[in-house]
Amino acid sequence: MRAGTEGWKLFDYIMERLEERHELHMDVYGDDNKKRMSGTHETAEWNEFSYAVGNRSASIRIPTEVASAGGKGYLEDRRPGSNIDPYVTCSLMLETCILPIEEGKEISKPLLDHFFAWRKWRDENKEMSLI
Secondary structure: OOOOOOOHHHHHHHHHHHHHOHHHHHHHOOOOHHHHOEOOOOOOEOOOOOEEEOOOOOOEEEOHHHHHOOOOOOOEEOOOOOOOOHHHHHHHHHHHHOOOOOOOOOOOHHHHHHHHHHHHHHHHOHHHOOO
16 A cells, blocks of 8 residues: 555455445444444444545545555544454454455454453453452
8 A cells, every 4th residue: 555556446445345344343443432433523423434535534534645646655444442452453454454355264253253252241240340
């Protein structure tokens, strides 16, 4: 992306992949993210995937300088909350944006399975949490 050798072709590919897996990404992008992503105050709607150049209200913002450079640069995923698990999130982004996804061979699956099991345990045992 930073080299710009694929131009907008690479951005289009990544946006398709991110849109396909939007619900999964949103499920790991932080507790109470539905409350934060209301579609107001420069946030996207929680349940809708969107991307745009220079638009801070889109799920994925492509900076205007990237558009000016013909697709050479980066993108900004504006969906994650501040309370994400960085290991789960980075694994999922790597898999979604870069690696080919083969059914049953997702690299993030073991991490996601563990994350969802932990979250279920945490929610079932809230009374055991430390004060």
